Amino acid sequence: MTVDPAMANTSEPKPMTLDTGSLPLGERALRLILDHVLAVGDEAETTYLEVKSSLDLGSKTGVAKVAKFLLGAANRRPKEAERHFRGYAVLVIGVQKDTAPGIPRGVEAHELEDRLRPYLGPQFPAFEFGRIGVDDDREVLFIVAQPPQDGQPIFPCHKSFQGEDRRDSLEDGAVYVRGTSNTRQARSGEVQALVERARGGKPPIDLEVEILGSIGRVSRVDEVLERLYQHAEEQFKATPEPVRSTSLLTITLPDFFGSPEPRSAEERAARLVSWRKEKSTNIAEGREHFLGVALPGAGIRVVSRGRFVAKPHLIVTFLDCEALEFREADDADFEKVVEPIVRQPSRYVLGPDLSDYRITPRDYPVSWTNQGHDVEVTITPESFRPNAPWTSDQDDYVLLARDPEATSVTVTWVLTEEGNDEVTRGVLEAHAADLVDAADLFNSTFLEGN
Incomplete structure (x- = not known):
């Protein structure tokens, strides 16, 4: 079979997508691959x-590039590889976008195999040739x-080569894997995955999940907050109206910027009406601050027994619980629990309180959310290493049992792993802390020692 080297001039449309569900063997399959590369070039x-527009297979550099591709293709994980071309991988030489100049004829399979053997070693799997003239x-x-197959060993490089471009170099003993569009040295997790492949595939995941800290139980939270708001209103009503002064010496910074304390009875009444309208919203926000400061943080410890887990995605669900953002004890602020009817801004600090905002790195491995009546904590670290505990920080969130009478909480978890179709599940009972009265908790957090 032959192909016109000036394929860019043909009017026949070329496929922008490639069907990878079939074997990349035989003239028809190879022609489809060629047409795809002609259409998209290196994007293929x-x-x-992998695509090489030209390659001198008689040179050491050309042979080293082929060896690097074959090493990377041999060191793939079977389940990932079988998603395309039924596990095969293809190196196309002599084509680029819109044109196929080819390479000189005459490359014999046995000759190339002899040149590759010093790099690949004596036990390396066979490979096949295809040609389009x-x-x-x-x-x-x-x-x-x-x-690649389960049970195969790791295939390291057996000979070093130093190319003019360091990307073409090979190191004796190095393990190479296929990246998204290139071949590179394996990372630790990828080497561990290949060790598991050599054992005949990954063993089942044996995961231990432990809850750190405590799950709080607090009674009469809504009642106590309502009483605090009633007390704030009673105090406001009992406070005498301030005497209006026209002296410039008594004008405060908030007065100057247009937020004066209400002076007349009418102004005070209007301020009280406005405060009452926002009462439900303020109580909800105050409840979050109160419990976030008063309750200890919770965390999760995970241990994978005898098994490396690559790119885990673990969802831990606390049934019939609520999560609130953890706050340090020093952040306790009475006015964030009970919104003042007349708030007195700081004379020295303008703008929002930065303690209300939590900044986490983009790749932070822990996130949490309230889902209905449950709490979902998602954990996505780089890996779980065999028998090495992975522990989350205990300053992300606090957990509160929705039923104050519950002495334990049911916790379920679901784990998936990158490159593994298996789903691992578990369930445990977590002990809940002793029941605390909200009034006692509030006093110990905001009043004692102040």
Whole structure:
């Protein structure tokens, strides 16, 4: 089969997407791959497809590049590899976007295998050749790597090579894997995954999940907050009206910027009406601050027994619980629990209180949310290492049992792993803390020692 090297001039449309559900073997399959590369060029490169516009397979550099591709293709995880080309991987040589100049004919499989053997080692899996002729002297060459299998060992590089471009270099003993569109040295987690492949596949995940800190139980929270608001209103009504002064010496900074304390009875009455309208919202916000400051933080410890878990996604659900943002004891602020009818801004600090805002890094591995009557905590670290406890911080959130009479809380968890279709689930009972009266909790947090 031959192909016109000036394929860019043909009017026949070329596929922008490639069907990877079939084997990349035979003339029809290779032609589809070629057409796809002609259409998109280097954008065709993926974990299972690499493209070289030209390559001298008689040179040490050319041989090293092929060896690097084959090493990376051999060190793939079987379940990930089988999603495309039924596990095969293909290196296409002699084509680029819109044109297929090819490489000189005459590359013999056994000769290339002899040149590759010092890099690949004696136990390396076989690979296949495919060819599409360009003209009498040139051809597009396809090197097709076999699908990886559970039980196969790791295939390290057996010989060093230093290329002019360091990206082409190979290191004796290094393990290479296929990245998104290139071949690179393996990271620790990828090496561990290949060790598990050599054992015949990944063993089942044996995960231990432990709750750190406590799950709070507090009675009469709404009642106590309502009483605090009633007391604030009674005090406001009992406070005499301030005497209006026209002296410039008594004008405070808030007065100057347009937020004066109400002076007349009418102004005080209007301020009270406005405060009452916002009462429900303020009580809800005050409740969050109160409990976030008063209750200890909670966390999660995870141990994977005898098994490396790559890119885990763990969702821990606390049934019939509520989560609130954890706040340090020093952040306790009475006026954030009971909104003053007349708030006195600081004379020295203008703008929002930065303690109300929590900033976490973009890749922070813990997030939490209230879902209906439950709490979901999502944990996404880089990995769980075998028998090495992974522990979250205990300053992210506090947990509160919705039923103050409950002495324990049911906790469920679901774990998935990158490159693994298996889902691991578990359930446990977490002990709830002793029941505390909200009035006692408020006094110990906001009043004692003040």
